[in-house]
Amino acid sequence: MSQQSTTRTLRVNGEPHQVAFAVHHSLLEVLREELGLTGTKHGCELGECGTCTVLIDGKPLLSCLELAAECEGRSIETVEGMMQGNELHPLQSCFADLGAAQCGYCTPGILLAAQALLADNDAPTRDQMVEALSGNLCRCTGYHKILEAIEWAAAKMRGDDQFRPPESAIYGDPLPGKQATDV
């Protein structure tokens, strides 16, 4: 295999990086191995699991299937760019508080896919969320907490600070014949 390399300027999380890499390398490889941005994970490197999702010009795309050489001039956003200063993005804090990240390996990709969804639709229905995220596999959570965290974050981002995730998401459902747990 030829090891011909190229030098490009990639704009990642708003910052320009001049970086040299083998021409056939994927954006995933360049982010992780050349730029040290290991927050973007991989589960198959074949476009099957959604784990390596990043935003390119605002669209959730699989970084394992994007040639880095074709990303010059496009805006690339990774999980490392989500925090605002030292504050977590609402999606991040809701995922953390609700336990929507267990092993946390699929989390960066899902956070970015959710961010793209909320940018288009600030109050998505469950069906819209499922459709937007159905390309991202998670083996830990059973998906429910992820959906509940996105709903909570969406409310926060709309300025609705009164919204709370259902208590049943945290304490389980009230036993039949009993009232909901008091928080």
Add this chain to the structure above:
Amino acid sequence: MSDTSHPDDEPGPVTSDQLRLIGTPFRRVDGRAKVTGQTRFADDLSFPRMVHMKLVRSTVPHARIISIDTSKASAMAGVVGFLTGDSMPDPFGILPVSQDEHALCIDKVRFVGDPVVAVAALTEDQAHEAALAVEIEYQPLETIATVEEAIATPEPRIHEYGDEGNLHKKLSMEFGDVDAGFEEADQIFEDVMYYEGNTHLPMEQHATVALTEETDRITVYSSTQTPHYLHRSLAKVLAIPAARIRVIACPNGGGFGGKSDPFNHEICAAKMALTLGRPVKICLTREEVFYCHRGRHPVLMKIRTGVKKDGTLTAQHLQTALDGGAYGSYGVASTYYTGALQTVTYDLPKYRFESIRAFTNKAPCGPKRGHGTPQPRFAFEVHLDKIAHQLGIDPADLRMQQLVKPDSVTSNWLKVGSMGLGQCIEAVVEGSGWRERHGKMPDGRGLGLACGSYLSGAGLPIYWNHMPQSGVQLQLDRSGGVALFCGETEIGQGSDSVIAAITAEILGIDLKDIRLCVADTDLTPVDLGSYSSRVTLMAGNAAIEAAERARTLVARGAAKKLDVPARELVFADGRVFHGENPDHGLSFQEAVIEAESRFGTLGTTGSYTPPRSPGRYRGAGVGPSPAYSYSAAVVEAEVDRETGIYRIEQVWMAHDVGQCINPALVMGQIEGSVYMGLGEAMMEEQVYRRLPKKRSGALVHKHPSMLEYKSPTFAEMPPVTSYIIEDPDPNGPFGAKEVGQGPLLPMMPAVANAIFDAVGVRIDQIPIAPHMVRQAIEAQEKGKPGRFGPKSFPDIEFGVPLKVPTPQEGGDGKAINIEDAGVRDGTGTMTERKDAVKGKN
């Protein structure tokens, strides 16, 4: 605080009514790192001068290695080193009784994917290219694809050890007079069922980075659930003293049992680093993860149960046949587990269990969530549904009328403590409207009920020893912070948060003031690993002991300063104060300073060893646990008669967790278990096929890719109503039991039972594909039995069973016919038979 029996100079224990943090939904301690991409998984690590390694894996399923030629590969750009099996002649394996793996194959290969050569190069691309250029010549041997073929083909043997021919393990045991039990029955029910193999499919591919330190030391970072066992295997194969090997388990990107074995790639990375003197990384491809496997064993089962007219079970005879794949792995334990836990849910006064595990030329099977118990649990719970239907008894009542009693000993000598299964059944029955709806819904719609139970940690360690199974060390200093050292491994389940919360609770401090150092064999006390749902109970109890000792030291320091007896001090809200006069107190930091001034540098340890189980027969080592969790589920299914396609509309799951440490994490484990159980019930399977003769006739994995190995997506996940039942167990930390595996168990049988309720056909096999449902419906329409599933269980000579009288019969836990049964005395199952090790039979 008013307990007068307590010594004056120690604060009293924290009781359940005083809990402030335990039981609340706090943010997990690693939550922030995980949502910011800052958690460092093994493949995220890199070091200066690091090289990349690839394994050349066998392309044939069973063959002698004739020659290995690396000449072309070694001339390629960037290649820096090779390893072959002769450099690591000592075998390894997770169980002492089956040390049957080599870091790289020496004489022969046993499945497609068995590693033969390791190659390192400057870049991953170069290592990949070089691996493709390595030439290996094989002389093919006959391949064995199934248990039936293994029984029929004793030669050639896949391994030169094992109970006979290609049977790795064969066992037969009888608890009580089973024949008499069947005679008491009014009716005997019999079923043959099959559970296909499936795999863990963690999102993270296994990765390892190894590097040599200053002198003759090696450090290995790895995505492993069991750093301690990896440590032992490395010491053995590398022939280096364990004290000069450091294993650090990185947080695992999902485990589910798939990262519990020591693996070839881990040992090869260490050997390569020692050879080259530079850091070596390997990250497996997704295809290789399918070859590592160690997943659910395919199991064929025959279950026979004697039942009285009123539904009372009088005896059960269970036979299981496990397809083990090419290596031992945890297989001996898995074999026992396909029988051991049948007795802990419903009274089973007499019980006979027989099993074989066959070697086949496929990726090795091992422990996956539920380890060996989901298969017989599926068989038992579907079997019970059939019994209930035949006898005209509600399936919920059939179960409720014969629950195992709390604080009792089962016929196979397992000690059950707290037992919340009744509450679980009541919750899902009421929640789902079972009484009004089961058996009464329109055609195509049905409800299915099933239950399960699981260990909160295996009672015995994998290798025989008298040391603790978990340890915690605390270091307190004048900053007011507490450093917590523990060998436990975070695999996503939240174990870091559990030990931190328990420590914070007892010391009355904020979680943020606890600094964790975990899963590092150089720095942390041994914990056996994140398997068998053991960490909350075992590391949790060790944390309680260490924290209570630390609290005593701090209390004695504060007591002097405050002039209050230590036993009257309360630790809460970051303060140490007089219980009767809360204003009279010190900050935790001030109290630590008092203690450090008085006693010097402050440190404590705590450890945990499970109570001894009453069983004394050979095989009694598998099944005991300090506490059993219980679960019950109702599943609602919608089945299309025309196509057999079915959907799960809703799941009600109740789980007895003893006591929540953090309800949000408990919910996560329940929902995750429901999800994974649905995957197993509906679609997941690790299956193989033979290529045509003209294409080598090799036995290959049908679909080693995530696209074709079907697993549920967001779109397949139904609504789940979850009930947390808390029946505290005296052996659990604050009463806590496990939740990581138990709620998976009822899912598969509940789905099968729901399909029966919907369309009246029985699918006695997992996963349940639409064509199976359709075929069963077609049979039903033609007036034949509406069933899809295996027809027969192979004829196996199991030999004389080891006879163990039950507690009811006045037994003492020992077998009474050791010589007739041809087994040794003692409880050992995984650690005896030293002669079986190293191929000496």
